Amino acid sequence: MGLLQLLKSQFLCHLIICYVFLATGLIVNLFQLLTSPLWLVNKQLARKINIRLGYCVSSQLVAVLEWWSGTECTLYTDPQSYPQYGKENAIVVLNHSFEIDFLCGWTFCERCAVLGSSKVLAKKELSYIPIIGWMWYFLEMTFCKRKWEEDRRTVAQSLQNLRDYPEKFWFLLYCEGTRLTPKKPEISMQVAESKGLPKLKYHLLPRTKGFWVTVQNLRGTVAAVYDSTLNFRDNETPTLLGLLYGKKYHADLYVRRIPLESIPEDEAECAAWLHKLYQEKDKFQEQYTQTGRFPGTIKTPPRRPWPLINWIFWTCLFLYLLARVFAQLISSGSILTILASVAFCSAASLGVRWMIGQTEIDRGSSYGNKDVPLNNN
DSSP: OHHHHHHTTTTTHHHHHHHHHHHHHHHHHHHHHHHHHHHHHHHHHHHHHHHHHHHHHHHHHHHIIIIIIEEEEEEEOTTTTGGGTTOEEEEEEEEESSSTTTHHHHHHHHHOOOOTTTTTEGGGGGSSSSTHHHHHHHHHEEOOSSSSSHHHHHHEEEEGGGGSSSSSEEEEEEETTTOOOTHHHHHHHHHHHHOOOOOOOOOOOOOOOHHHHHHHHHHHBBBBEEEEEEEEEEGGGOOOOHTTTTTOEEEEEEEEEEEEGGGOSHHHHHHHHHOOOOOOOHHHHHHHHSSSOOSSEEEOOOOOOOHHHHHHHHHHHHHHHHHHHHHHHHHHHHHEEEEEEEHHHHHHHHHHHHHHTTTTTSSSOOSSSSSOOOOOO
């Protein structure tokens, strides 16, 4: 083990990374809150400020993947479509099979310079979580309760609000509705059989209503759907903890651009189109399993330096502040103050571990499990 890898394996380094992320996030949340009055005066300026504030947080996670762990990202795509990535609004359809697939999606956004303005369809509960959830609220993410009658109106209104968004954005969508786990395919394929649909081997049955509402409300705003299929070499199953320990992975992402006008407007036809899309995605995964590569031409979008620069800036700032606080604690000699500081750090460490735990596959939602009805709406 080299010196650098030894350093990456140290718990103190992990604490520093997590503390910097937490501190940055809370400061960003505070600044986002302070922009609230600006929304009433200049909505577009408030949006642009929040895009850059959000980037300060999300790019730190991308920096952990790209610069700390050194994970490689290879893109397979059509050379004619490649120049348009980042130059147009798009809906990005991703498979949901890995603990860090969201982070790979963010990395794709970062390398195409749309990370700060990227959007997701997320469960409502996430909006209450400090840092990421609160940041997403000010970035106008679309939240849903997974109760269709309630979600249909609120999701449509949220999407309509993006029609005048001041910068290019990507809307990241996990049509499977939940992360793939060993327990969920069985019930999903039972639904497929009951509906006369081909069974999928590598994906859950897609949720068609949310996709249709997204497409319908973003017509005229979004130019294309980017069908994206992710896998990792050597059958690895990467984790966020693995990234913190500096483990290097190699992600392969297949992206094909589908013009939005080619997607049917009728709900039933759109649902059939999406089912066909996932049958094709299953074939791409089968090809990857057999050959170790996706179809298309290999492209490797270069890493941009901004996540690293942002990360170094916040790390240096908070290490300096921590050093000052530590020095004052030692000089004060107050046992009570020192114990309170230790208790605070311990609580923060537990909080960080809890947040990391939410990305773990076995801690995913029960949505789609055998004991939870899944009707594919």
